[in-house]
Amino acid sequence: MKNGEAVGGGGGGSSISPLVSFLLGAAMAIVCILFVVSASPGRRLADISAWSNATATAEDTPQEVAAASNITAAPSPVQAPAPVSAYGDLEEVLRRAAMKDRTVIMTQINAAWTKPGSLLDLFLESFRTGEGGVARLLDHLVIVSMDPAAYEGCQAVHRHCYFLRTTGVDYRSEKMFMSKDYLEMMWGRNKFQQTVLQLGYNFLFTDVDVMWFRDPFRHISMGADMAISTDVFMGDPYSLGNFPNGGFLFVRSSNKTVELYRSWQQGRWRFFGKHEQDVFNLIKHEQAARLQLTIQFLDTTYISGFCQLSKDLDKICTLHANCCVGLAAKLHDLRSVLDVWTNYTAAPPEDRRAGKFHWNLPGICIH
Template sequence: MLGGGKMKGGDAVSGGGSSNISPMVSFLLGAAVATVCVLFFMSASPGRSLVDVAAWSHNNGTAAQHHHHLRSVADDADAARNLSVVVAAPAPAPVQASPYGDLEEVLARAATADRTVIMTQINAAWTKPGSLLDLFFESFRTGEGGVARLLDHLVIVTMDPAAYAGCQLVHPHCYFLRTTGVDYRGEKFFMSKDYLEMMWGRNKFQQTILQLGYNFLFTDVDVMWFRDPFKHISMGADIAISSDVFMGDPYSLGNFPNGGFLFVRSCNKTIEFYRHWQAGRYRFFGKHEQDVFNLIKHDMTDRLGVAIQFLDTTYISGFCQLSRDLNKICTLHANCCVGLGAKLHDLRNVLDVWRNYTAAPVPDKRAGKFQWKVPGICIH
């Protein structure tokens, strides 16, 4: 009996007292087992977050509220991480290459405060030692009135790689105008097919300069610069062009132009003028740009209101109509002269006379004792 009672007592402890103790013990044991399982699960999967715990117990009392809170915290953390990635690594903006290469950079370096540049154009034949580019630079260096400072604003446009390399050795503002279809390295004879291509290509390039918002004074490399020519360009002129033959009135369209020395202000009128000028290449087929200018000048001044000044050959001179007053002359162009050899011969003589003139006492200069060596091959 006693033995049997102990057995029942054991039953009572494990079964008969369940009404007071078993539910709580069961709950505690169940919770402990669950916690161990969760911890084991999390330790086995470290990537899991607390939201997984909340999701597992969302039916227990306020667990749903904790689940919602923990999920919000996790979402905010994920959003922050995603945002930091976006901010830290923005997509690079596409780089747009200029269609003109480094032209705008060269122009900006060379331009005056009012966005004016001086330009000349050369090929390899004109850059050899002792050729036209050397004479061109020498005229600036021996000039009067600080004309040499204008070299700071000179852009040399080169037509072939050899000319570009040669330019870079002697000048800071060089631009390589890349063209197709013509070999520009050699001398181009007047009115040849390659000569016309070169002249019309130059004209188109000048239009580009205007469209970029720069005024320009274009000078052929066979123009000798002795004094500052800007003093003789009217502020009211949209275009100022040198004259093969000057008739006396700078605003008369009866003057004969020469495009080898040309100043143009950048504005809508002059850009439109250049568009019509370019169209004239096909309208007057076989003409070079200087002849077409002469043919359209009346129509363009009437239609566009462009003010054209023809420069007085007393100051802006050339072999066509030679100024003999060395006290007034600013530039001298080897125009009306065909062939590189002839130009070189006569311009060397011009510089010889000019050097003697600048070295002379002021009274001798004023007395007009110095004259050009004439006749030459072209100069007369």
């Protein structure tokens, strides 16, 4: 029957229509996919992601493919950062300030000494009004600041500033002589000097209450491991009987001097409660013999102080406000000293030779 043949859909006698065949085939494909995915659950997201990005080209970078598929790619190799110095920027500051022979001049300040008109201003003024090119030595001066305010004050007036970060002591205010904080500051200074030696630099340390009039290096022996100022000079620069003052101190970097500083630091506990200057006086004989150190004690005619005052303005190189307690007293007498020095340097040579200029005596401390 013709109509029955038409409904049967042609030869072969199949009774399944093309639509039903398509649906059955699609269902079987879905079952297979689900079976494979369920058999490897750990790969599920990766497989689906890879499948969805099968059109990525060979030119796509791993990062681009990973970004498109939300996969984290292995990071590209990067250059390791340069090692950070344990001393912060100290080595860079010393390098910039050092002379050709790796010598630096150093002083130490806190906020109380950096206020306008305070000791730092007088200290820098003395260099600028000095003779014989002493002003050029400012290029080699490192100012070590003990607190943020002092560091900011230093940066406003000088090129080479270093912030020595410390803990346990508030260094912003004036520290009275022999107080607990004062001793901590002095021993911390001593330890910092040791660090500078270990870095291979010679140093001339000067307290900020030292006025610089002429170049003092010409009075420091080339053969000395250490040259130190004196409260009282006994006449022989190599006699250990002289009374040292650590406020003006030159040290050459060597194994011997580093070892001296180690012993000096240990002496803090051997002679507990003493000033680092007093400890040096107590160990100088044994350490000079043990380490074969040459220690020069500087003549107060040239490297002077209030303790033993040089009154010869034609010879003096530096003047230290030692034997004087209190910031106000130091400021008063050093201001007077600078006024006399300014008049002296402005005078005609014949007036200077005639000895017409003298310190204004007595002051609060100077006499």
